[in-house]
Amino acid sequence: MPTSTENKATAASAPREGAREGFSLGAFLPYRLSVTTNRISRAFARRYSARFGLSIPEWRVLAVLGSFAPLSSNEICERTAMDKAKVSRAVALLTGKGLVDRAPHPQDQRLLRLSLSAAGRRSFEAVVPIAERLEDELTAELSDRERAVLDRCLERLGAALDRLEGR
Amino acid sequence: MPTSTENKATAASAPREGAREGFSLGAFLPYRLSVTTNRISRAFARRYSARFGLSIPEWRVLAVLGSFAPLSSNEICERTAMDKAKVSRAVALLTGKGLVDRAPHPQDQRLLRLSLSAAGRRSFEAVVPIAERLEDELTAELSDRERAVLDRCLERLGAALDRLEGR
């Protein structure tokens, strides 16, 4: 859906006049992560959004429901790390498209019991290979060890964030 | 500025009923990168936005101008990987705050010649240590080797994206 002009990759180049050494945005980890992540999101969206008409939030909901249905909205929030408003909208769109079934929870009327419809499961099964292929293409140049280190780094960054937020 | 409810970190847990093994969002690299990156952006914004009144785009513009002034808007686009509309707005805000000076380019009247004002440089010098400290805290648990591998992974992901986009 977005064919952005942004994030076309930017190699850090040499400082020019007025250079203030000691800080380089191009080497700043939050910045690098942000650029790479945005580019990946776009690349992924380009592949499936046109074909399936799914936004990223919708795809995420589809993904967790494909693996863990039935879930309440709140459980989807936890599993996708999206806020409840975003989940609510994505679920509304997916039910409107007939991809998600929405039923009341038998014990607690506040909760929804969300699951994939037959059509939803077909979409899920169709998108998963695309997702996996993109991941393979992205990580093709990474050795198994590098991939393992990358996973560990993300885990530790998450733990560091837990500490920072938990203060 | 944003004290989000989103991205509070979500550990992957065991599949439940209806589990469809073979795909787990929690192990999907684009997803993990996205969650971690968004959390870092928020953590960073919390630290400086209240104190300096800077949005993330503004901070990025400040950062590149602090290191590479003078730059045109287009050069800022390249260096920050933001699209031109976002840069245009950030520059407008920064000039409004008196942090950035805007002059016409002597040879090419289409270009702007942007640089930090004295106040802008003071803000830059004030934010840089905060940025560096956050990065240190985030990567405190990473060994030098892990950090190096992480950098290399990001580089190779970027190269893979170049290929994917360049087609």
Added chain:
DNA sequence: CCAATATCGTTTCAGGTGAAACGAACGTCA
């Protein structure tokens, strides 16, 4: 039992976003 409080999901609201349209300035080529 009845308040008071908490939780769930939706909706509202103000603001940010990218894509595209736009005007102005430049370069080109005859």
Added chain:
DNA sequence: TGACGTTCGTTTCACCTGAAACGATATTGG
């Protein structure tokens, strides 16, 4: 020179976003 296409930065437009307010349901405490 002048018509044409290009590049630069701004603005418009439709959409997406998170925070907060909200109604509905459940739970707790008196």
